[in-house]
Amino acid sequence: MRRAADTQFLVNEALALFSRLQTVRSFTLNMPMVLAAAVSAPAQTAINGHLAHIAFDLRRRLKDFIRWMRAEESQNLSTAEAQAKFVLLKLRFNNLLDQVDIFADVLSQRGEHGTGTWLAGLDVLAEDALCLPGNYFDPPPLICFVERGHGAAIRRARTRLPGGDDNPVGVIQIPRERMVGSGIASSLIHEVGHQGSELLELTKTIRAELDQQAAKGGPEQIGWLLLNRWLNEILSDFWALGHLGIGATYGLMSVVSLPSYFVFRIGTDGPHPFPWIRVRLSLALGEALYPHPQWAALTRQWGDLYPTTGLTASKQRLIELLVTLLPRFAQLVLNHRSKALRDQRLADLFPAAERQPAQLQALFRQWQQQPELREAAAPSLVFAVIGQAKADGMLTAPQEYQLLTRQLTRWALNRARTYGQSRAPRLGAPSSHSLTS
Template identity: 70%
Template sequence: MRTPADTRFLVNETLALFSRLQTVRSFSLSTPMVLAAAVSAPAQAAINAHLAHVAFDLRRKLLEFVRWLKGPESRSLSAAKTQARYVLLKLRFNNLLDQVDIFGDVLGQRSEHGTGTWVAGLDVLAEDALALAGGYYTPPPLICFLERGHGAAIRRARTRLPGGDLSPVGVIQIPRERMVGSGIASSLIHEVGHQGSELLDLTSSIRAELEQLIANNTAEAALPWQLLSRWLNEILSDCWAIGHLGITATYGLLSVVSLPSYFVFRIGTDGPHPFPWIRVKISLALGQALYPDPQWAALNQQWNGLYPTNELSTDKQALIRRLEAVLPVFADLVLSHRPKSLRGQRVGDIFPTAGRRPEQLRAHYDLWQQQPYQREHCAPSLVFAVVGQAKADGRISTQDEARILTHMLERWALNRARNYCAVPPALPVSPSSSTLTLKPRTHAPRIKH
């Protein structure tokens, strides 16, 4: 049986936990930043409402637990069993703190001078790359942050947070070392592609088609397709970047995977990523299919010169040849696929390819040379595509590239701040409260794709 001392201990511990829970406040009260560096109003509202819901639910459970401890229903339970119930509430509190830290790390960075507005501009770029003209889904809010390291990553919206709650926003981690240049867009939109592909269920749909193809081939002929199927999730994200950026995406990828030859040719057949050498080749095949131009063959030749295969083992060379042989067919299969989520449209149709052929990007750059203000009316992903194409053509210096993109990131952040002028209110501290009342926001301006 449980003693009165056991009850007093658990009541005191629960009320202490309740007091600490009161310190979990809205980020609107704790994150100093200039307005232009703030995350979007929908993202702020989603994060604050999510944390408020979790906090209010936990407060209710804590107070109910205290009442239960003091009431007659709990007296028949042992101290061990009541302690087990308290521990579950404590773990839930720690889950909430983990969630606060995840979003806090992102929002705290917005107070850094310069960096905050750059990252806010990247938010706008990410949202542009996720918004499809066909209205195939409701895009969730996206927020970005910079992190040390070589690669990018995403915690997709609607995936599990600590404690099992679904994330209200997508959180994209970008390598700080890539700021500021056109290559940052390649990494960012690749991660956006993970979110978009998941919303459209592209991986499962295309993989089902690949499995039929594999079943109709001999084991030896099926091996390249088996590998491409295993790598499909990452390939589709690369395709998302190419669809928005053209050759800018492939140059950005090339920069990321330019490693010592041992790693470039390190062929792992059990992981989700294509090995770097073939990943660039897949990007080139998709790019040539989406935006035909001699530049893809030139870049292919350059990649072959940087990482020749003639010194590899016979087995590796044979596998590479077999993979290369099927890439044109594979690219066509991916881009021509018609999943149910696209309501009859092909995968290649969802990207803004009509206005982003290489000659069109070059024409944009020529116009901007005479009328720089024109780029401020273009979609962020189009700006990065034009600047990246000019860089690929050797028409812009790295200094001018950084200057233009820095200016545009700050411009997009400032424009969003002007349009999202409503700030979510503070997180209420009353345990009886259950909702946040949010002010309406104005609509974002239309931008040309």
């Protein structure tokens, strides 16, 4: 028989947890941001709905626990057994707080002057880069935030959050040092590519083709095995190429421009190609997707920046093997077909026709005369045109900055107008102060 004092202690602990649960407020009530900096309506709805579902369930379970603790049927359980039931509720509450903190860290940046609005514009770019013509999948909402450090990352939608719940939105981390230039699109759309590749099961289906190549054995086997191991990252770089053209490769070069020791540091057990070959992979895929002399010129430039002379003989042999495989690998990726692609070529899913260098150059000239046409273009196309113009020497870095900050702000404002109309207040509408009220 459990003592009355033990019962009262656990009931008070549950009531205290219940009280703290009421302080977990909807983000619509406590995020300081101008309307233009807000995340999209679907993203906000998904986040608040997800957290509210967990909070409502936890509230119900706490009430049931308190009711059960006070009932005679629970008295036969020992204090230790009752405590074990309570701590599971406490752990679930901590899971909820961990998830709140994940989204709060992202959303709180929307209150930064300037940065918040640019992030909203990048949300629009990310969603544009994820949505492929043909409705091959149901795209989840995406939200962006900036972080210290050199690289980008994504917490994909529909992956596990603390506590095992499915993430309702894709959360993309981008490096603050890349704000704002055309290179930011390369990092951002690379992360979008992780989400898109997963939705299309590309890693799984292309890996099967690479396994067939490796199974042939011979001296090329190690090359195919390495490409297989690095496939997830390569496909994300390809996703960026499919939307940005040569701007994706220039952005990648900026990211991996490190001391030579790191550029040629060949790790065979990680998911990332070593930087030197990663750029060459981007160049090979870009040349296959957008045939043009600019790729050969950039390949020479990359070789001048990081010559392979002076490397050990074993490194040189491996690099030569991989470089030999690149044209065949590029064709394998571009021509890949699968059930998820409805038997279409992977290359045909992307807007490659309007991203050809000549087309991008023509659009840049046209937009110089008619800038209003740029305002109506898809965000990824705008970044592709600006990236091509910068590669051609037609645009300086300060001009690029001015153009892109203006575009990001405009995209955020355009979305805010639609969002603001949907949020127009209604007389007598009820207010909610917490996720569980």
